[in-house]
Amino acid sequence: MEKSFEPWAHYWQTMNSHACVRVNDGEYREELESVWKPYFSKLAPNSKVLDVCVGNGAVSRMAVQVSIDSELSHEVTAVDGASINKEYVERDEWLGKVNFVDETNIEQLPFSDQPFYLIVSQYGIEYTNTSVTLPEIARVLKQSGELVIVAHDKEGLSVIAAQNAHDYLISVLDKSRFFSVLKAYLEHLCLERKNIPFKPSDALLQLDKELIKAKKIVEQGYQSVDSKDIAHNVISVVGHMLSNHQDFELDDMLAKVSDIENALEMHRKRLNLCIESALDQESLANLFDIVRSIHLKTIKNEVLLDSDNQIIARLLHFKKISD
Template sequence: MTSENPWTLYWQSGNLYSCIASQDAKDQTYIDEFWAEFAKGMAQGAQLLDLASGNGAVPVALLAANTSLSISAVDLADIAPERLAEKFDTLGEVQFFPETDICDLPFDDARFDGVTSQFGLEYAPQSLALREAARVLKPGAPMRLLLHHNESGIVRPAETVIAEIEALTRPDGLIEHLKRFVREQGELRDLEAAGRDYLDDPAGKSKHISGQIMAGISRVIDDRQSFPERALALASGMEQRLVAESVRLSQLRSAALDEASASLLQMAAIEAGFGSVSIDEQFVGDQDPALVGWALHALRL
C-alpha cells in the first residue's frame, strides 16, 4: 500500500499524457489541435500559465503551434518532466513549479496573458482555483479549460480498470498469491492457477494493466531463487502501483462533471471575475467522434 500522491507516482513513471478518449492514437492529435488554436491566437512572446500541468502535455502542444510563448506550469504532484526532455525538447523551455497548489499560486497579480488547463482544475476546489486564475490574469486575457465529462470516453472505462485492480489486489487475488510465492509461503502451481483464473475471468481487462502484471510476474519468478529481495521489492512495487492507479482513477471519476456541475462551474467562473464564459461538450475525431470532455472558454474582466 502507499500513502504517496498517486499522481506523483504516475508522473514519475515518465508519462506525458494522463488521459485519451479512446484507443484511437489520433485522439491526442485532435486534443493538440484544440490547444494549437488557442496558441495561435496569442501574441508573440505572450506569457501563459498552465494549471495542473502534469509533465507538460499542454505546454508541448502550445509551443508546437507558437514557439514564441513563455509558459509557466504548476502541479500539486512532484512531477518529472525532465524524464521526457529527450523526446519532447520544448519541455526545456517551460518553467515548471512542482508541488504547487493551483489555489495558492506563487505569482503576482495580473502576471499572465492567458491560462490553460487540461483535466486538472476540476480536481481542485473549483471556486478557489478560478479566483486564483483570475487574480494572476491580465484584464481581457483568455482562459481555456478542458475538463472531465462524466460520460466521456476517458471516464467511463475507468470503472472497468478500478474493478480489475480490486480483483487483482483482494486478499485471495493474484497479487497476494505472488507475494506468498516470493516469501516461499506458496507454490508456483498456486500462483499459476491464480494467473489462469485472472486471465479466464470474463470481467473486462485493460491491456496496460494485464500486460504489465503478467510481465512483472515473469520477472519475479525469474528473480526468486537468485535475487529474492529484488523479487519481493518488485512484487510489492506492483501492488503499490496498482493501488495508486486505482486511487488516481477514482479521483478522476469523482472529478468528472455532469451537465449540472458544468453549469455550476460556469457560474463559479463568472463569480470569480470572468466574462464571456461558455462551456460546451468537446468531441475528438472525424468519423464516430468521441466525447472527450467539457471545453470552457472565458475572458478575465
C-alpha cells in the same frame, strides 16, 4: 506533498505527459491539438501564457511549438501541485523552454496580479477545489484575458476507460487475493526448493492451485483494451520470477511483488481521482456559479467529439470582464 497529488506525481515521474488512462494517451492528440493551437496562434507577440495543473507539459509543449513556429515569442509558465519528472522535461526540445513550477499550491499561485494573457488547463482544474482555484486563476488573469479548460466529462471515453481499468484493479488487488497467495507461494517454494530431490509439499500444491485460480482473474484483463497492458505487465513479471526463482533470493522476490502491488494501488488511486473529478451536470452547474461570481464570461461550453461522435472531453472557454 499533499496525499492527493501522490498518485499523479508517480504517474508524471514515470514519464507520462497525458492523462488519464495510458491506453488513450495519444489516441486523441490530433483532436486536442486542433483545440489548443488556435488559442496560442491568435495571441499577440510576447504574451504570457500559464498552464495550470500541467502534468509533464502536453499543452505547454504545444504552446511553445506554436510560439516558435509563428515567431510570437510567448513566455510559457506551467504549474502543478505534483512533482514532475525534470529529466524527461529537460530532454525535450520544446519543454526545455517552459518555466516549470511544480509542487505548487494551485490555491495560492506564486504570481502577481494579472500577468497572464491566456491561462490553460487540460485534465487538471476539475481535480482541484474550484471554489478556491478559479478565483485565484482569475486574479492572475489580465483584464480581457482568456481561460480555456479541457476537462474530463463524466460520459467521456477516457472516464469510461478509467472506470473499467479501476474495476479491474479492484478485482486484482482485493477480490483475487493474487498478491497474498503469490507471497505465500514464494515463501513455501523458497523453503522447499532446498530439499534434494525437490518434492512439493501438500501445502505448496494447495497454494499452487490457489495461485492458478487467482491468476485467471488477473488474466481477465486481457479481454479489455483498458486493462490489457496492466494484465500483461503483471503476468510477464511474475511469470519470469517464477520461472527463474532459483536465481533470486526470497527477500528480493517479495520486495518485487510488493513493488508491483504498490504501483497498481497507486494507479488505482489515480484512476479513482479521474472518475470522481469528471464533470457532470451538478459539478458543471457549480462551476458556472463560481465563474459568474468572479466576473468571467462564458464563451464556450461544449463537448469534444471523436470521429465516431463519442465524447472525448468538455471544452470550457471564459473571458475576464470588468467588475
